[in-house]
Amino acid sequence: MKPLILITNDDGYAARGIQALTEVAREFGEVVVMAPAQNASAKSLSLTTKVPIRVRDIRQEEGLSSYACDGTPVDCLKLAVEHFCPRRPDLVLSGINHGSNSSINILYSGTMGAVLEATTLGFPAIGFSLLHHSPDADFEPSQPIVRHLVSHVLDHGLPPDVALNVNIPRLASADIKGIRLCRQSKAQWRDSFEKRIDPLGRPYWWLTGKFVCDNPTTDSDEWALAHGYVSVVPIHTDYTDFPALESLQSIQQF
């Protein structure tokens, strides 16, 4: 039986990035797409708890079932696995995101939220992002990279409870230097809110901010991307800081 590949994203079902990803996935197996009906960027792993969710049928053809759902990326994934997949998926893909999810951007990303969720559910999963925010971004140079990584993961699997966060530099195929396994860079978002005054004189705040990653180490994703490589960060959902289990022993004396 052909592999079953479940796909979602956070830019919405109609985005170019998810279309480019779906094209490649169909070369490998049967595909179910369940993606947000609207843009759901920066939704992290949020869940829709207060309202019911509707699902719209987008496209049904040989080897492809596509749906749009008004939930978050994590809602999409849970719902698809339980109610819209003909069997357990062999692989979960998310993206291709319009814009970077490297470094700490993984914390906020809906695209990567779905990947982390897939990991909790026991599925191998890969999140793809292109370092180009535009809705018209060209995803063609990303497709050979997606093809290589999907093929590798279908053939070899991933370690248990590990997923991949893949970021692709905005370069022509010929200029991409290769694929580098990396660690997540340490970074920070600064100056996140701008104060403005509305026409009635009342203050409001708009989200803004700049990403700051000083001196990324050569083993990190920011370094790889800045040097023309595709970054692949193996990630997991266990947030425990194990060294601190030793150093904080005295906190137990209550």
Added chain:
Amino acid sequence: MKPLILITNDDGYAARGIQALTEVAREFGEVVVMAPAQNASAKSLSLTTKVPIRVRDIRQEEGLSSYACDGTPVDCLKLAVEHFCPRRPDLVLSGINHGSNSSINILYSGTMGAVLEATTLGFPAIGFSLLHHSPDADFEPSQPIVRHLVSHVLDHGLPPDVALNVNIPRLASADIKGIRLCRQSKAQWRDSFEKRIDPLGRPYWWLTGKFVCDNPTTDSDEWALAHGYVSVVPIHTDYTDFPALESLQSIQQF
């Protein structure tokens, strides 16, 4: 100068849990509260990107400034640090959450999303949750635990980039066995969506689901809570799976 403590949560500024937390925090220093105006549970680290944010002044008195904001817990934290704190906070607290954020619940929690955000901004941070969902939950037995942990962290600090995920069993003070440093348990949410039919015959889905943690190990938070202990999991925001950096080397051959 007294320490400055910044407080948020995801149950909203009016919840009993944040009031109990604020009471204890005020024993230690000056407090700024910036919390969601409405319940923002299960918002994870989501950001408000499409609409501006308003802030409402709730209370100003000696040693306490309290605000409600219509953003997510992460929005609250960023906004408070940049525009509402008189100086850099010495400590960030979140909660006390009405309901557990142990194990993988940390992935979805807005309360813990704010704690992870605080870590990216370089602040020591503690998230507190009581294993009792009710809006009327009794937080009095939680207060001595909060007092102990806040005091310990103000006195000794935390390792760089490490925060604490504290869960408190629903027990009378006398029945709490102690505080245990733990690792995050592996678990899963199952059967997450229920299909229903609306009065016009159209399907919709409601979020539901049950938390499943089979045979938690004795070093884990679920084990500690099930045995009457407060669980303290040191956490970080680096999702890299370091063992996989070795085992996945061949994926770079592109």
